[in-house]
Amino acid sequence: MPVSERTRILIVGAGPAGLVLGNLLRAADITCVIVERQSRAHVEQRGRAGFLAPDVVRVLDENGLAKGLHAAGQLHGTCAFRGEHGQFELNYGELGQRQVHTVYPQQQLVADLIAEFLDRGGDIRFGTTVTAMHGLDGDSPSIDCRETDGRTYRISGEYAAGCDGQHGVALRQMPAGAAQGFRRYHGVTWLAILAQAPPSMTAVTYAVHDRGFAGHMARSATVTRYYLQVPRGEAPGDWSDARIWDELGTRMRTGEYGPLREGPILERATVDLSSAVSVPMQYGRLFLAGDAAGLISPSAAKGANLAIVTARTLAVALTDALARDDQRGLARYSDACLPRMWHAQEFSHWMVNLLHGPAADGEDAAFMRLLQRARLVSLRDLRSHQDYFAENYVGI
Ligand SMILES: Cc1cc2nc3c(=O)[nH]c(=O)nc-3n(C[C@H](O)[C@H](O)[C@H](O)COP(=O)(O)OP(=O)(O)OC[C@H]3O[C@@H](n4cnc5c(N)ncnc54)[C@H](O)[C@@H]3O)c2cc1C
Known part of the structure; x- marks a missing residue:
């Protein structure tokens, strides 16, 4: 396929990583094209x-x-844990580094980033899939694009950024042996639920139950996210609205703590809690950012955060290379990102073990359940554990 267009930076994917990268490049007056396979409405x-x-x-x-x-985000500095031991709250905004989260739905952030990118004169192609990448080890990489109507074309650039997640094209284009992929499935699957219902509690609430984990997280005054641990391979369609509210009620112990505010279920999808890290996060002139570089289990809510900070690191390095002919940031891009990535992975893994009991009823299941309970009691009672939690829960 002949090259039909040229730009400076080729960005695959319009999630938080690709859009933050694109915006920072446009602020530095660097031309780039973002190619996104989904429609604008979808993302x-x-x-x-x-x-x-x-x-x-x-x-x-x-x-x-x-x-x-x-304008619309809300500050959150408290979370609660429920279980056999009762309920306790951690005011993490007063612990550790005394920092709080801002809760702002990712889709709204994505919409803001798209609008701003277009305002900055950015070029974004929705409904266009990148099917292959070429020349990554040379000085003019290119991408093959296919639009929904079947039209195909090739764009070349000076550098390429793979911001297209774990199932995108960029990771697959790294030649065998160029990077090592470290992966883990944590043995836990969640049914992720979005309900058209106001939050039922003021705090994020993690419920630990012998039937499995359940979580409650406010998204806005009218929408709440819930999670239910379910067996792997479960079909989301098997979970009717009534079954979901029933199971949430049991695991959230509504008999003791009061009812949930119910409403129609807007979305239900299963998520296998897995992690993956690519070492290094670059090959030739291809740089991975966000979930493409490292997937993290959603147990500690770090994925979008890591996507934004890796994109920022990459934007600074690309700007130095293109505007100042300084390649040092690009050469050490992986080394700059990986320690933070592994630190987040470690805490996320700690959270998986805090929130979930043993996956199966093996001979050590009772032991593992009691260990989990002891971990929760330490978090409830020991200031040192609370400070560790607060610092890592909010930090990135
Ligand atoms: C249920 C759930 C809850 C979560 N909760 C949190 C949370 O509270 N906090 C948090 O920090 N993180 C959370 N995460 C993780 C977070 O959503 C992701 O880490 C984040 O979206 C990663 O951003 P990204 O830009 O790297 O990838 P994505 O947002 O996945 O964007 C990648 C884009 O690339 C596009 N693409 C893929 N292949 C191609 C191709 N071949 N050509 C063109 N385009 C392509 C995709 O369509 C997609 O739009 C959650 C994830 C899930 C599933």
Whole structure:
């Protein structure tokens, strides 16, 4: 396929990573094209993350990307744990580094980032799939694009950024042996639920139950996210609205703590809690950012946060390379990102073990259940454990 267009930076994917990268490049007057296989309406309605760390809010603020977030985001500094041991709250805004989250639905942030990118004169192609990447080890990488009507074309650039998640095209284009992929399935699957219902509690609530984990997280005054641990392979369609509210009620112990505010279920999807890290996060002139570079289980709500900070690191390195002919940031891009990535993975894994009992009723199941209970009691009673939790829960 002949090259039909040229730009400086090729960005695959219009999630938080691709859009933050694109906006920062446009602010530095660097031309780029973002190619996104979904429609604009789809990415602006895809409900996922909501909890943003203060460091991430600062990155968005410093780059003129936080207007919507400050207008409609809500500050959250408390979470609660429920279980056999009773219920306790952690006011993490008063523990550790005394930091709080800003809750702002990811789809709203994505919509803000798209609008701002277009305002900055950005070029974004929705409904266009990148089917292959070429020349990544040379000085002029290119991407093959296919539009929904079947039209195909090739764009070349100086660098390419894979911001297209774990199932995108960029990871697959790294030649065998160029990077090592470290992966883990945590043995836990969640049914992720978005309900058209006001939050039932003031705090994020994690319920630990012998039937499995349940979680409650406010998204807005009218929408709440819930999670239910379910067997792997369960079909979301098997969970009717009534079954979901029933199971949430049992695990959230509504008999003791009061009823949930119910409403229609807007979305239900299963998520296998898995993690993956690519080492390094770059090959030739291809750089991975966000979920493409490292997937993290949603147990500690870090994915969108990591996507934004890796995109910022990459934007600074690309700007130095293109505007100042300084390649050092690009050369050490992986080394700059990986320690933060592994730190987040470690805490996320700790959260998985805090929130979930043993996956099966093996001979050590009772032991593991009691260990989990002891971990929760330590968190309830020991200030050192609470400070560790607060610092890592909000930090990135
Ligand atoms: C249920 C759920 C809850 C979550 N909750 C939180 C939370 O509270 N806090 C948090 O920080 N994180 C959370 N996350 C994780 C967070 O949503 C992700 O980590 C984040 O979206 C990653 O951003 P990204 O830009 O790297 O990738 P994505 O947002 O996945 O964007 C990648 C884009 O690339 C596009 N694409 C893929 N392949 C191609 C191709 N070949 N050509 C063109 N485009 C392509 C995709 O359509 C997609 O739009 C949650 C995730 C889930 C599933």
